[in-house]
Amino acid sequence: MTLRFLLRNLLAQAAKVAAKKLGVALPNGFVARVDYTPNIKLGHYATPVAMELAKVFKKSPRQIAESILDALDKSYFTKVEIAGAGFINLTFSTKTLSNAVSFPSVGKWLKNVQGEIESEKIIFEYVSANPTGPMNIVSARAASVGDSLTRTLKAAGCDVWREYYVNDFGNQVEMLGLSFAYRYLQKFVPVELPENCYQGEYIKDYLEKILTDEKTPDAILLTKERIDTLDKSAWFLEAGKYFAPLGVRAILTDQQKDLKTFRAEFDQFFSEASLHQKGAVLEIAEKLKVKGKIKSEDGAQVFLSTEYGDDKDRVVVRSDGRPTYLLADIAYHHNKVERGFKRIVDIWGPDHHGYIARLAGALKALGFENFKVIIAQQVNLLENGEPVVMSKRLGKFQTMRDLIEKIPVDVCRYFFVVRSLGTHLDFDLTLALDQSKKNPVYYIQYAHARIHSIAREVDFGLTKPLELERVIGAGRLYEFFEREELFLFLLRFPEVVQDIARNYEIQRLPEYLYQTATLFTAFYHGKNNRIKDVLQSNPDEGFALLALCAFTAQVLETGLSFLGISAPKEM
Template structure:
């Protein structure tokens, strides 16, 4: 059990008693909010429960708070105080902290706390970059955040499927095939690559690899002699059709290599083309039509998305019978629903904000959201600004010049990239400081956190006695009256609560903030003269064992937290002071 969950049960039970004594009714589904105090001098936790009950009870919040305090067993607490307009501050006593949270290792405790979260069947789609070119910096940010969030949601007890949607169908794929065809033709004659084709020279690299491997269809192979008599338009059409799927496969393969190098995992790469081949796309349109959510307009079929907050109704089937990209997207999300997922989460690029209303509207039109617990959530990944020596680094796709994900991880270590990308919420622009990222001193926050972990393992190596299993009750009693120990222990015990919070609100930036503060609190603990473990081993073995146990809990929290961010937890390193 987490400390916060214990407090929630205590306050909820007190509210029931106060309601019963006064013949009052609690709000339906009442669950008191438990917050952290801004400073430990005010206590460990606070609740605004009295203010949450004021309307239902029709009483002054401070009066309600006094009744709640009277209804709470004071034994587990060092102090319960009424504050302000009706807040109640709680300071737990150290012996109670140990009894509430008994565990021998962090992994078991995290597992035991899963019952505090209502498990959901989640499908999380992220990155989903078009298979027409290298992934950019925003894709790298989405990869870092999406992968980290799925790890955290699993740790909180949710069933999570990680998916990458491959846009391998339609006009962009046709243009990709045509780009390959023109690049091949350019090897033999001067022809201009159309402006709407993909301009990047990466196309030539993939093409050369196909030619070298003998993967090009024989009747499409060119020579100087054959080009002279070539029916160019006919050959371009055939070559584009041939190269399109093979170009997608080649580019997607390289994207997958980059994702693997970035410690980013997926359970499935879902093909858009498979939806068209199975008939699922037109079937989704027919279902919307059956539900009365489609109208005809100049021969085209239009989804009535204005009913769901969109700025206009949207075409889903063109007048010539071809489905639009929107209908394919609707079919893909309908497929997610059909697979039994109750929570659907997508990370989209910064230019997709206006797309949310039409797709969420389509899901509502298909009945998703009618059952309790069914949720569709879109997180927009905002732009990344690269800075070097305080100056912006220009990013441009003009003429195929990319600032790619691969460029970044060849310049900056993956651990550093992943840490920096999660230091801000996805809905805010991120300034990525390349100069700081390359700094290997304690000024770089990821190295600061990693060094704290390495320092703990240095302590273990220096001590004859191993750290042993964690005894929280012993730790809590030992920490009593020792400010550095108390602060560090309570902070560490908040870790499972943080995991639960991020799984619920997706505020991934809280994890690196927490880990940095953990490293800071441990450093303060480490430098306190009464915490010199090597000296205590000779004079007070019992206290030394307790402090080693506190170090053990600290490294477990640091390594678990870094692992949830896909970052290596180093146990030995040298730091440039």
């Protein structure tokens, strides 16, 4: 059990008793709010519950606080007091702390407290870059956040599935095929690439690969002799159809390779084309029609998304009978519902926010409401302080692979998760490299490596079971503030994980780890914490300090692993 969970239960009981005694009723669904104190000298936790209840109870916060304290089981605490406007500050006893931390490892500890938060079957979709070119920098941001978030959610006990939607169907795939055809033809005669084709040089590279790897059918194959008699329009049609799927496959393969390098994992790559083949796309239009949410307009079928807060109704089936992208996306999300997911979360780029209302509306029309979209704001990529121009069509853009090649994955991933997704991110490549030695991610890794260095010095195995009762007892925790502060901060780790699982704000984890590293470094520099010396003068105390180090190392390593960042033992 986490200390916070324990405290909430104790406070809920006490509030109930207090309410009864005061002759008032607690609000329905009352949950005592528990915060950390601004300074652990005030106590381990604080609750503003007396102030919150002041209005309902029509009593002064102080009076309520006193009633709650009267009813509180004080055997868990060494100190409880009322402070300020009516805060209740609580300090747990050594015994309570010992009970809370009796586990062999941080991993086991996390497993142990998994039952404290609700878990439902949940699907996360992120990145989902179009298979028409290399991934850009926003994809890298989404990959970092999506991957780190889902790893953390899993650790908190959530049942998470991670998916990448592949838009391998529709106009843009046709344009991709055509782009290949033009590049192929260009090898023989000068023709200009149409404006709406993909302009990037990468098409040429993929083309060469396809021409080498695959046996080009005679109908497509070009030779010097054939050019003169070629029926170009017929050939383009055939060649476009031929190259499109091969191009998609080649590009997707490279995307997957980059994601793997980036340590971003997925459980499944879901093909849009597979939905069309099954007929699931047009089928969903029928379902919406049955619900009365489709109207006909100029021969097209239009979803009444304005009923769900959208600006205008949206075409889902074109007048020529072809479905729009939106309809496929509705079918895809409905497919997620059919697979039994109780919560659907998508991370989208900033250019898609206008799309939320119509998709959420369609899901609502189909009876599903637990749908959440997180918008990853744009990344302004800077080089030497100057913005890097990104344009897929002009072929001038910074790819995710460029980024990985320039900057270590550990640093990239840290930079992307340390800022909340809602803010526009300035990512200065030059700065990221120039400052690399002072980079926060190295600071965290360094603290971890330093602990291993200490362990090597004194020949102590950091992987053996944590003996944290010993830290509290023999560690003389309350005599040295750096020890106590570090220890109590480490105890918050599962609570931080739980918070992230609830609010999806992954940036709290790197911040927590950074602060953990800071507290450890302060501890390390404390004159009284020189482990080699303490082991000489008082072996019990020395081993207690080593246990505290091992605890720190495990928290850092585990936390970094959620972020997909390595935890080196030496640097």
